[in-house]
Amino acid sequence: MREAIVVGAGIGGLAAAKGLLDAGWRVTVLEEASALREVGAGVALGRNALAALDALDLGDAVRAVGVDALLQGVRTAQGTRLLRATEFDSSSFVGIHRTTLHRILADAVGDAEVVTDATVVRVHPGARPRVELVEAGEQRERVADLVVGADGIDSVVRAAIRDDLPVDPSGSTCWRGVVARRDDTPPGATQWYGAGTEVGIMPIDGDRVFWYVAARARVGTAAPDEHSAAIAAARGFEEVVRAHVSAEPEAPVLRHDLRLLPTGLRTFVAPGVALLGDAAHAMLPTLGQGAAMALEDAATLGVLAARDDVDELLGAYDALRRPRTQSLQRLAYEVYRSCLAVRQPVLAALRNGILHLVPTLAAEIATDWMLRWSPPRR
Ligand SMILES: Cc1cc2nc3c(=O)[nH]c(=O)nc-3n(C[C@H](O)[C@H](O)[C@H](O)COP(=O)(O)OP(=O)(O)OC[C@H]3O[C@@H](n4cnc5c(N)ncnc54)[C@H](O)[C@@H]3O)c2cc1C
Secondary structure, three states: OOEEEEEOOOHHHHHHHHHHHHOOOEEEEEOOOOOOOOOOOEEEEOHHHHHHHHHOOOHHHHHHHOEEOOEEEEEEOOOOEEEOOOOOOOOOOEEEEHHHHHHHHHHOOOOOEEEOOEEEEEEEOOOOOEEEEEEOOEEEEEEOOEEEEOOOOOOOHHHHOOOOOOOEEEEEEEEEEEEEOOOOOOOOEEEEEOOOEEEEEEEEOOOEEEEEEEEEOOOOOOOOOHHHHHHHHOOOOOHHHHHHHHOOOOOOOEEEEEEEOOOOOOOOEEOOEEEOOHHHHOOOHHHOOHHHHHHHHHHHHHHHOOOOOHHHHHHHHHHHHHHHHHHHHHHHHHHHHHOOOOOOHHHHHHHHHHHHHOOHHHHHHHHHHHHOOOOOOO
């Protein structure tokens, strides 16, 4: 039986483990945290993410708990409609808490050996790639036929392919919270664009609502009370936004600076090694596609893992995944530059005027391109 080591037990790593198990591999997942858990709030899963989950036999489990989060379009801070929703496929968006999605994935990899408190420090590519790690305080080494680097934006595995790719801090930050559903909660995922500030609200499982507030901010700053800081950042938005952001959160409000990887990777693979998810193509969340891309990567790897030759598998994986994910990385950055990064009110008003003129059909075609994906044939 061929052996794979997956580094990282986030959404991407667990999904990759599931795909490899289904293809008949023995799988070990190494996770540096002391327990399997996902940090975060809500995530919107579009048609492409659901197709990836279907390929991993998990689509129905996710649809059973997630809620319909059909895109409702984009509004100005005061609520004027800018871009209409893409109404052509009402079954295409599911809103779900990230911890719920993570639990479904974790439950599905029971046949893998999952090792927590295991920090990978270096990966040596080769026909039998070697992994150096610190496991429960002890230095150890493991070998396998394939190592999958699903260790997020600050990936250590990435150094086996390229070690000089700087992570870009972007200059914006994002607060996220989960609150109980309210009478005025929009029926699907809705965004509001202000000047240098953006808010999104989306229903998720458990009769809850996920909100985020993204704003320009100095890198690495923290507020004494992040919930109050998020409320202050959303001050100029319409009442429905302020009501959701200021409602009592079910857990402390999270704050993360928004970071991205440049598209400088010429390959996602080295002998015996593949990068997946944020480790390969961390993108700004402006398109809501980061987790979806990790799921697409994992489903693709799962299909290709049936091939006998690992080099051929890796070549096909790189050819299928790199062009698409790097296009979305670039697009997410362009959306960021023309929306969240626009701080001056006059320029924001100009942007709103332009967005207002974009025909619904054009928005639908762009969204359809992004969400149109299916796994390779087995
Ligand atoms: C504000 C915000 C909103 C977002 N909204 C959406 C959305 O609506 N839809 C969407 O699709 N995406 C969204 N995303 C993006 C999405 O969250 C990420 O793209 C996705 O979680 C990446 O998953 P991953 O498994 O690749 O990496 P991660 O989730 O970062 O997981 C990496 C794992 O590896 C472990 N690890 C790291 N280093 C090591 C090591 N050396 N050894 C062992 N283990 C290690 C970590 O502990 C972690 O468990 C959003 C992101 C942000 C910041």
